[in-house]
Amino acid sequence: MAKIGVIGTGYVGLVSAVGMAHLGHEVVGMDKDEEKIAKLKRGIPPFYEEGLEEYLKRGIESGKLRFTTDTAEAVAGTRYIFLSVNTPMDADGSADLSQLLEASRSIGRALTDFSILIVRSTAPVGSLDAMVEVLAQEGKIRGRDYELAYNPEFLREGTGIYDFLNPSRVVVGADDPTIAKEVIDLYEGIDAPKLTTGIKEAQLIKYASNAFLAMRVSFINEIAAVCESLGANVWEVAEGVGLDPRIGRQYLRPGPGYGGPCLPKDLMALIRMAEERGYFPNFLEAIHLRNESQKRRIIWKLKEALGGILTGKSIGVLGLTFKPNTDDVRNSVSIPLLYRLKKQGAEVSAYDPMGRESAKRIFQDAIRIEDDPYTALRGVDAVLILTAWKEFAQLDWERIRREVKSPILIDSVGIFKEGLPKGWKGWIVGVGR
Numbered sequence: 001m002a003k004i005g006v007i008g009t010g011y012v013g014l015v016s017a018v019g020m021a022h023l024g025h026e027v028v029g030m031d032k033d034e035e036k037i038a039k040l041k042r043g044i045p046p047f048y049e050e051g052l053e054e055y056l057k058r059g060i061e062s063g064k065l066r067f068t069t070d071t072a073e074a075v076a077g078t079r080y081i082f083l084s085v086n087t088p089m090d091a092d093g094s095a096d097l098s099q100l101l102e103a104s105r106s107i108g109r110a111l112t113d114f115s116i117l118i119v120r121s122t123a124p125v126g127s128l129d130a131m132v133e134v135l136a137q138e139g140k141i142r143g144r145d146y147e148l149a150y151n152p153e154f155l156r157e158g159t160g161i162y163d164f165l166n167p168s169r170v171v172v173g174a175d176d177p178t179i180a181k182e183v184i185d186l187y188e189g190i191d192a193p194k195l196t197t198g199i200k201e202a203q204l205i206k207y208a209s210n211a212f213l214a215m216r217v218s219f220i221n222e223i224a225a226v227c228e229s230l231g232a233n234v235w236e237v238a239e240g241v242g243l244d245p246r247i248g249r250q251y252l253r254p255g256p257g258y259g260g261p262c263l264p265k266d267l268m269a270l271i272r273m274a275e276e277r278g279y280f281p282n283f284l285e286a287i288h289l290r291n292e293s294q295k296r297r298i299i300w301k302l303k304e305a306l307g308g309i310l311t312g313k314s315i316g317v318l319g320l321t322f323k324p325n326t327d328d329v330r331n332s333v334s335i336p337l338l339y340r341l342k343k344q345g346a347e348v349s350a351y352d353p354m355g356r357e358s359a360k361r362i363f364q365d366a367i368r369i370e371d372d373p374y375t376a377l378r379g380v381d382a383v384l385i386l387t388a389w390k391e392f393a394q395l396d397w398e399r400i401r402r403e404v405k406s407p408i409l410i411d412s413v414g415i416f417k418e419g420l421p422k423g424w425k426g427w428i429v430g431v432g433r
């Protein structure tokens, strides 16, 4: 069994750390966030993931998993070093590499023996060359002191642990096939197709996969709007289309558009990567533009239902996270959408089952976030559903109808695709009125 250091214990890093400890490796998770590490040392997950607490406690109790804020403790004498820091979107849409380069610098300072630096962050083509430069500034030479590999993560937030242990595939890119094989072998015990490629190819497998998922979301939202204009129900159309094995059913669900920490930034980074090399990817651009217009479409439907006026109206919102079963609000569609409602003069009160605390950090006091859905919706002019949490369908809609000013319901996720609750009028995505 191997010794692994994991730099950055966010969603990907922490799941990788507990997953690798579960496979029997000896893992040290390192993060510069002291609060996060203090929690992890006590076995407390810093965010919600199904099963994470149990796996974390098991890893710590077995002695296979430790946490630290000290890079040297995770790096010195460790052959395998995972880098799972974030690569957020920069102002121009490209990937911001500052965390990756800062982490590379501290690894460069702490390296003692030959190590394989395994990048798990979604990192554009060219980023590993930038790492080589930073490491050289710290006196560490590729091939002599370390080698590089790229090992993309395909987990879905919410089911991250399950996805790590049951992945659709494990991909490792390296220039040297023996290095790729060594990294693949860390996943022994995982039953999945295992693919070794070049570094660029592995990076582009990750970007192309996310662009494809984004494309499916934009595609079905486009078909949904066409269906609505023709008086057809897209949910039935999507089911019939998805049954074709060449197409499949995943990501064919109309909604407010894709958001979250990955798809928007990864699609934009792919566009920028191509543009910087002189190719202008109109098709990828169209996926993004269609996603943006879905937000405008929802606001338009809401405004239309309110008689063309948003100024002075109060909107009760259900759902702030970028998808159900996570507490992650990063880059959620709710953020630009609710700020636009505010800008047009509406007041917003909102409820989310798990994302209230993260949403409060993002929205500050721009919107009112309540701990109870009935309080958030009391007295509003219209209700807007933005995340497909199943429990929203179970609310007492008869009670809510009695407590709102007008029973207008805009269902942008289709939890009421069979029809709005009795006494409500409004809009259902892909169905229309």
Ligand SMILES: NC(=O)c1ccc[n+]([C@@H]2O[C@H](COP(=O)([O-])OP(=O)(O)OC[C@H]3O[C@@H](n4cnc5c(N)ncnc54)[C@H](O)[C@@H]3O)[C@@H](O)[C@H]2O)c1
Pocket: 007, 008, 009, 010, 011, 012, 013, 030, 031, 032, 033, 036, 084, 085, 086, 087, 088, 099, 102, 103, 106, 120, 121, 122, 123, 153, 154, 155, 156, 157, 261, 262
């Ligand atoms: N979240 C997902 O669902 C997902 C899925 C697949 C791939 N990815 C990719 O994985 C990467 C990480 O995403 P995430 O969601 O886990 O991010 P995150 O923000 O949750 O985690 C990043 C962690 O790195 C830490 N960090 C930053 N700089 C550091 C440094 N110099 N030294 C030590 N720690 C440092 C931060 O404190 C944070 O805890 C991104 O590139 C993302 O695109 C994410």
